[in-house]
Amino acid sequence: MKAWRALTMLLALGALAAPDRMIAAAEGQGRGGMIRIGMDADNTTMDPHRSTAAVDRQVYNNLYGKLVDIDTRFGIVPQLARSWDIKNGGLTYVFKLRRGVTFHDGTDFNAESVKWNFDRMRDPALASPRRSEIAPVKDVKVVDPYTVEVTLSAPFTPFLSVLSDRAGMVVSRDAVEKYKDDFARNPVGTGPFRFVEWVKDDHLTLRRFSGYWETGLPHLDEVVYRPIPDSSVRFTAMRTGQIDFMHQIHPKDVAAAKTERGLKVSEIPSLWWEAVHLNNQVAPFNVKPLRQAVWYAVDRTVIQRVVYYNQGAPAWSPFPPSMWAQDRDFTDWRRDPAKARAKLTEGGMPKGLSFTIKGWNQPTQVQELQIIQAQLKEIGVDMKIELLEFGKLLADLNSHNFVALRLGWSGRPDPDGNAHAFLHSKGGLNRVRYGNARMDELLDQARSEADQAKRKALYAQVTRLAAEDAPYIWLHHDAEVKVWAEHVKGFEHISDGMIRLKGVWLEKR
Structure with a gap:
């Protein structure tokens, strides 16, 4: 109590x-103009x-x-x-x-x-x-x-x-x-901007809502979201003034963005996790030792260094370093080819196995999958890669139409939001169809406990049990990076990565 x-x-x-912060933030800000935001995918x-x-x-x-x-x-x-x-x-x-x-x-x-x-x-x-x-x-x-x-x-x-x-x-x-x-396709809310139009794969437009309840907000007249899936093309659009704000930058471009004249870069810890989803109800990953073989075959430190240029952190659970629930004492996630081969034998596949993984046709993820492919090959596992556009990949995940699928989660501020939906047998995002009564018990206890120290101890058990059962192969916790033009003012960067625009304004040029 x-x-x-x-x-x-x-x-x-x-x-x-909160009200004092909002009033202080609003002082001295102008109104008007359109902001163009480059997105990594369409809605x-x-x-x-x-x-x-x-x-x-x-x-x-x-x-x-x-x-x-x-x-x-x-x-x-x-x-x-x-x-x-x-x-x-x-x-x-x-x-x-x-x-x-x-x-x-x-x-x-x-x-x-x-x-x-x-x-x-x-x-x-x-x-x-x-x-x-x-x-x-x-x-x-x-x-x-x-x-x-x-x-x-x-x-x-x-x-x-x-x-x-x-x-x-x-x-x-x-x-x-x-x-x-x-x-x-005809949304109506109470937010600072109202819906205007959505042209699939081209743009989505919002316009200032004159009846918004916060006095003087928003400052902008219009917001245009442009899906630009290729991160290199998106960064070029940012550098050449075709967009004013960039969501998701390739790790290799962060250093260049930080030295680019006219750009602002903010890099903070995120709530993200990236993972391979293994369908627990479909061969070969309905056999736990075979999932464990993949767990021990993947070298997350190589992925961290090569794909992410040492940004962010390797992942061994759904809890990132920015979250108090992360179990930093857990070490049974490092690559161990001998243990991986032993798990193949235990799972009845001593000579290896073959499967297809579905992934998003996006440069970072393609490179990541190619590294995993090479690491699995060393233990006798043939992983074929099928690249899809984002909408199709998401549809296949939601319909359980996969053996293995690589996709991330943008994270939530409470650890329950990073774990329960994916690991609980009744979780709304448990597309791998994983079920373990003990896991359900731990997750339910953690969400009903108010004491943070007790919750942390429960989530440590969740981390270990998830590693033992290996329904997911967690890979990486991304850094949260945003890039914008220097004439964009008033953006507040929060680790959930959301681009909140009600307080953003444009400096006259």
Whole structure:
């Protein structure tokens, strides 16, 4: 109980401090202009309740309002919820909502809106990936027009962190009921920018929402997102002034960007993990020793040095160095060809095996896969590489249409968000179809425990059990790098990597 009271007090202090920071940040900033952002891929859907792609979140953070957000130190700060109270040992959350907030279609944001959004995400018919993220939600009740009470089935420490992302984004009920499945291309939120158009594989445009609730924001008139999948082409566009802001730079270009006149570079630790997903229900990786063979055959330090130019860090779990849950004492992840060959024999494949891995046709990932291919060949494993465009790769992952597949996760501020959905047998992103009752127990205990030291000990056990079962071969934790033109001002870089634009402005040239 004391831990829950302490947690509530810390969250409240963060909430009280936020308005002063926002007021200070707004002083002296001009208004107007268009910013062009070079993205690493095109969006997949504009419906946050259906999205599974990291690239979608970049647009959502400017199109949709969320109940809460995070600051640079992962503290929870108010957004559409101006305050909250945690009661009954973490079982009840009472949110006080902002008044005077409207959706882009002119309808009112209120407690009924919030309840309807929770109901929509929880509806099995929608098959929302958010459903597993908010699985502990038992009931949502409208107390009054601007107060919502959420009751949980068990204490859920990451709840506010979960609401700082897509599960906390509020969509317009009127728009969903009007457009139905086409809402994914006709999105309506409460964010600082409203949707204008989306031309597939060319651009997506947002425009300043004049009815935004934060006085004086946003500063920009228009935002244009341009998908430029090739990182070299994207960097050239950045250097030649074709775009103003660059998402995802190839590690080899970071040094050049830092010396390029007219560019600003920010590099901070990220929440990302990169991994090979092994389908636990399909041969050969329905046999644990064969998954373990791959685990011990991969040299993550070589990948770190050659592919990532020593940026970021090698990965042996879903928890990056920026996260308190990382088990730095764990060492059973280093390459051991002898142990890998022994695991092949134990798995009934002493002469080796062959399989195909699917990957994104993108330079960094191609190079990474080629290194893994060479390392596996040394132990008698023939790994063929099938390269796909991002949308097809994601579709194959979501439909379990793979034996092995290389894809990353952009990370969440609470460790639960980096692990539960992937490792729990009922996890909404457990596309490898992994199941272990002990893992479920550990993950459920960790998300219901308020004491961080106890949670850390539980996540250490998660790290070791995930290494033992090897449903994923974690490879790397990326550095979080953003590049922008020096006339772009006011960007606040947070480790979740989101490009929040409400406070960004353009210096006149």
